[in-house]
Amino acid sequence: MADDRRLKVLSAIVTDFVRTREPVGSRALVERYQLGVSPATIRNDMAALEDEGYIQQPHTSAGRVPTEKGYRLFVDEVARVKPLSAPERAAITALLTGEADLEQVVARTVRVLAQLTGQLAVVEYPSLRLTSLRHLELVALGPTRILLVIITDTGRVEQRTVIMDGDVVSLPALEHLRVRLNAALVGCRAADVVPALEALGEQAPAEERVLLRAVTGALEDALCPDAEERLVVAGTANLARSTPDFSSLGPLLDAVEEQVVLLRLLADGGAPASHAADDGMRVSIGSENRDDALAEASVVSASYTAGSDDAVAHLGVIGPTRMDYPATMASVRAVARYLTRFLAGSAHQ
Structure with missing residues (x-):
């Protein structure tokens, strides 16, 4: 739809409905918005918008509400990302104050994102598969048990316990292997680790090969493409406050508990690639989520990086389709940029 005036009318309807949760009539548009046209013209525009499926009349109300198609057009053509207020900028800046590790920053990030948007917030940890190794540590936990500590360039720390199946761990051999592994693997991306380990195995002395195979298996499991990613969620109570916007919250809450569903939603937003912004932000609305549990929900997501152009993970929010899209998009984008920073x-420390 190319009619600028009708876009303004649609924008006013969306804005008013998001604010009041009440169907919007032509009189309210005349009184609250400076549209520069007569009430009769607004009524004609509303009739055209309804015929085209952008707004609808719920029940017998005289007012209209946006449809999923209307929200989509609003986000694509009308919505502009709002500048953050000073308190919002201060809240996000506080994420990076002090000496905080990745765990602390992710925990703070998801809480602040939920507070800023009033929605359910989800933050994915930087993927082990998409980051580089910074350091590996091997710690003997007993005669036959080793703790493998994996530290990436994003500061993510993962631990794996290695069982030696009866073979006693030699502390000098363990230290020697630790040095060799770090020399060979530091700076490697996950895809390069297996070839490097194979080369290391061919060069390893016979007495170290059993130990190397055990550690290699644990490391490859942690970095394999099917390895489960980690994410954190905050603001579930915000969904409860949006109960009137959903016919039933149960299926949506069940979906939130499914990590695989959330990871998919964050990764592609459920929306077509044509709805992705240049900075990786996506907005998927209702049925675009391709999951019945989210048919009445919207997902606003963005990717973040570790200083390169490649995304290492995603974050976003889930809420009702009756959402303040410009403000939500601004918060998601800003938090993603702060996390990238x-x-x-961390990557250069």
Whole structure:
């Protein structure tokens, strides 16, 4: 739809309905918005918008509400990302104050994102598969048990316990292997680790090969493409406050508990690639989520990086389709950029 005036009318209807949760009539548009046209013209525009499926009349109300198609057009053509207020900028800046590790920053990030948007917030940890190794540590936990500690350039720390199946761990051999592994693997991306380990195995002395195979298996499991990613969620209570916007919250809450569903939603937003912004932000609305449990929900997501152009993970929010899209998009984008800045600093420390 190319009619600028009708877009303004649609924008006013969306804005008013998001604010009041009440169907919007032509009189309210005349009184609250400076549209520069007569009430009769607004009524004609509303009739055209309804015929085209952008708004609808719920029940017998005289007012109209946006449809999923109307929200989509609003986001694509009308919505502009709002500048953050000073308190919002201060809240996000506080994420990076002090000496905080990745765990602390992710925990703070998801809480602040939920507070800023009033929605359910989800933050994915930087993927082990998409980051580089910074350091590996091997710690003997007993005669036959080893703790493998994996530290990436984003500051993510993962631990794996290695069982030696009866073979007694030699502390000098363990230290020697630790040095060799770090020399061979530091700076490697996950895809390069297996070839490097194979080359290391061919060069390893016979007495170290059993130990190397055990550690290699644990490391490859942690970095394999099917390895489960980690994410954190905050603001579930915000969904409860949006109960009137959903016919039933149960299926949506069940979907939130399914990590695989959330990871998919964050990764592609459920929306077509044509709805992705240049900075990786996506907005998927209702049925675009391709999951019945989210048919009445919208997902606003963005990717973040570790200082390069490649995304290492995603974050976003889930809420009702009756959402303040410009403000939500601004918060998601800003938090993603701050997290990118933090990780870029970590990667160069």
